[in-house]
Amino acid sequence: MSDALFGGDTPFADADELEAAKAAGRRAYELDRAHVFHSWSAQAQVKPMTILAASGSYVWDGEGNRLIDFSSQMVNTNIGHQHPKVVAAIAEQANKLCTIGPAHVNDARSEAAHLIAERTPGDLDKVFFTNGGADAVEHAVRMARLHTGRRKVLTRYRSYHGGTDTAINMTGDPRRWPNDYGSAGVVHFFGPFLYRSQFHAEDERQECERALEHLESVISMEGPQTIAAIVLEPVPGTAGIMVPPVGYLAGVRELCDRFGIVMVADEVMAGFGRTGKWFSINHADVVPDLITFAKGVNSGYVPLGGVAINNEIAETFADRPYPGGLTYSGHPLATAAAVATINAMTDEGIVDNAATIGSDVLGPGLEKLAAQHPSVGEVRGTGVFWAVELVKDPTTLEPLAPYGGSSPAMTKVLAACKSGGLLPFANFNRIHMVPPCTVTADEVAEGLEILDAALTVADSFVD
Numbered sequence: 001m002s003d004a005l006f007g008g009d010t011p012f013a014d015a016d017e018l019e020a021a022k023a024a025g026r027r028a029y030e031l032d033r034a035h036v037f038h039s040w041s042a043q044a045q046v047k048p049m050t051i052l053a054a055s056g057s058y059v060w061d062g063e064g065n066r067l068i069d070f071s072s073q074m075v076n077t078n079i080g081h082q083h084p085k086v087v088a089a090i091a092e093q094a095n096k097l098c099t100i101g102p103a104h105v106n107d108a109r110s111e112a113a114h115l116i117a118e119r120t121p122g123d124l125d126k127v128f129f130t131n132g133g134a135d136a137v138e139h140a141v142r143m144a145r146l147h148t149g150r151r152k153v154l155t156r157y158r159s160y161h162g163g164t165d166t167a168i169n170m171t172g173d174p175r176r177w178p179n180d181y182g183s184a185g186v187v188h189f190f191g192p193f194l195y196r197s198q199f200h201a202e203d204e205r206q207e208c209e210r211a212l213e214h215l216e217s218v219i220s221m222e223g224p225q226t227i228a229a230i231v232l233e234p235v236p237g238t239a240g241i242m243v244p245p246v247g248y249l250a251g252v253r254e255l256c257d258r259f260g261i262v263m264v265a266d267e268v269m270a271g272f273g274r275t276g277k278w279f280s281i282n283h284a285d286v287v288p289d290l291i292t293f294a295k296g297v298n299s300g301y302v303p304l305g306g307v308a309i310n311n312e313i314a315e316t317f318a319d320r321p322y323p324g325g326l327t328y329s330g331h332p333l334a335t336a337a338a339v340a341t342i343n344a345m346t347d348e349g350i351v352d353n354a355a356t357i358g359s360d361v362l363g364p365g366l367e368k369l370a371a372q373h374p375s376v377g378e379v380r381g382t383g384v385f386w387a388v389e390l391v392k393d394p395t396t397l398e399p400l401a402p403y404g405g406s407s408p409a410m411t412k413v414l415a416a417c418k419s420g421g422l423l424p425f426a427n428f429n430r431i432h433m434v435p436p437c438t439v440t441a442d443e444v445a446e447g448l449e450i451l452d453a454a455l456t457v458a459d460s461f462v463d
Contacts, residue, residue: 011053011060018064025050025062039163040175054081057436057443059423067418070435070447071425075237075269075385076295079341079350080436086301089340093333102129102329109330112338116297116308119278119342122287124308128322129330133268133294134162136305137231139324140290141166143309144229144262146323147316152222153184154215154230154261156191158239161231161266170231173239174404189218191232193242195378195389196397208245216255224259229290234281237269238427241387243380249284256289262313263288268305272296273345273437276355276383283382289313296437298341304334345437354437358383361441362433365448375400375458386433388451393463399429400458409461416454422447 012018029050038046050062057080059069072078079086093108100106113127128143130136141153155161159172168176169184190198192211199210219227234249236242256263265288270280274296277283281291290313294305328334345351358381366379366386377391377399390400390413401407410429417424417431425432435447 010066011055012064021052022062022064025052029062056080056082057439065421067421067423068435068443068447068450069423070433071423072384072434072436073300074295075274075425075432075434076300078273078296078354078437079299079344080438083299083341083344083438085344086299086337086340089336090301090333093336097332099328100332102325102327106330106332106335108332108336108339112330112335112342115339115342116293116306120291120308121279121282123311124287124291125311126309126314128307128309129326129335130294130305130307131303131326131328131331132162132305133266133292134164134167134305135326136268136292136294136307137161137167137170137264137266138164140264140292140307141170141229141231142324143290143307143313143316143322144264147313148228148260148262150226150228151185152227153186154218154222154227155186155188156232156236157188158191158193158242159233159236159266160238160269161233162268187218187222189215191236191242192245192248193240194245195242195380204245208248208251211248212251212255215252219255219259219261224261227259227261229262229264230256231264231266233266233268233270234279234284234286235270235275235382235385237385240389240427240430241381241385241432243382244284246284249281249286253286253288262290264290264292266292268292268294269296270385272341273351273354274383274385274434276351276358278351296341298334298337299436301337301341302331302334303328304331304338348438350437353439354383357439357441357444358386361444362386362435362448365444366433369448369452369455372452373455373459374462375455381433384433384435384437384439388431388433390429390431390458392461398463400461401429403428409458413454413458416457417450420450420453422450422454424451 051059053060058066060066116127117125155170157172161167161170168179169186172188192207194207201207201210265281267279271293289310291308298304370376370379375390377389379388392398392400401410414426425434
């Protein structure tokens with residue numbers, strides 16, 4: 001693969017090649033609208049963007065326009081688009097062994113498990129592979145329930161854990177509502193979020209203390225002996241990138257230890273470099289009992305997820321069969337992509353790059369924009385994992401779009417981003433700036449300049 005394609009100005013050799021790609025894109029769009037049923041969408045209203053090509057931090061839309069991808073798609077292309085080492089590893093594995101059943105050893109799966117276990121904290125040394133993040137969460141809950149003999153699971157409001165049955169009921173945002181019949185054994189609690197505090201806290205210390213007191217009260221009222229697991233994203237992603245106050249995750253760990261509850265860290269979005277460390281829980285020096293992962297483990301090049309399991313829970317199934325499995329668990333193409341991704345991230349210092357970009361470039365740049373635009377209520381994040389909270393009123397904190405919905409104002413702001421050449425991740429009243437972990441300082445500057453112009457549109461809606 002040429003250097004021109006990976007991070008170059010254009011993936012098209014000439015105008016004729018571009019026109020051919022655009023024609024193929026138009027046909028793809030017609031077939032999509034005729035036959036593809038889209039997730040989380042009213043089918044008659046969805047107008048998906050066509051992508052003709054992608055490279056590094058950029059994608060090209062159906063008209064050949066280049067956009068800088070500050071969404072990392074579904075916040076999963078941590079290593080950027082079309083990384084040559086990962087593409088080559090998939091091709092090499094395809095030539096050697098495309099697929100094999102999970103009962104059999106294959107070298108790609110074994111090496112991927114080894115590399116993941118080397119990077120997980122503590123004694124999370126066993127890895128159960130899944131096809132993605134939602135089923136990783138499902139299996140983590142199943143393991144916790146079988147290990148403890150308990151049923152209930154506690155998760156926080158303002159969270160996302162996946163679209164399958166148990167995972168969507170665990171989710172703490174409005175996507176749960178149409179799927180929730182109150183029968184999944186899930187109880188929700190409020191986590192710390194000072195900007196929109198549920199605890200009337202005045203600072204991070206109070207927010208932490210009161211959030212932990214609230215969680216302990218929920219545990220007490222629900223009955224500790226009935227609770228199998230507390231599942232949380234150490235840094236919630238889709239729900240708003242709320243970095244927890246110092247001491248919160250350690251406090252959750254202490255509650256789990258005191259009451260014999262399994263602590264599950266959902267690292268599906270925040271793991272594998274996104275926050276500037278291999279796992280976001282590493283920022284708190286806390287070791288959970290289970291870690292769920294997906295997305296960044298191989299940047300989504302081939303679907304892969306999994307559960308990292310500590311020794312105690314693994315021992316539960318030493319002589320007792322674990323009642324679960326998947327046809328594609330540890331698929332060779334997916335795990336070969338994971339091996340190449342993890343090795344490239346290590347060899348190229350990609351996790352360190354995410355940390356440096358966040359602390360030295362992206363974070364300060366967003367803070368500067370916040371000071372210039374009254375529509376920005378708050379920016380928060382770490383590494384290449386940031387949220388820009390947009391408000392109509394900086395005093396009352398009224399959001400630019402309601403919780404669980406959008407608004408004409410947000411639609412115009414996002415249109416301004418895209419017309420300027422920026423592809424952001426958006427949810428409700430927030431724009432998430434979540435570029436690949438490989439992003440450069442110059443690319444961040446480019447993205448921030450486009451966002452700056454789009455925020456002037458948001459400012460026009462401030463009361």
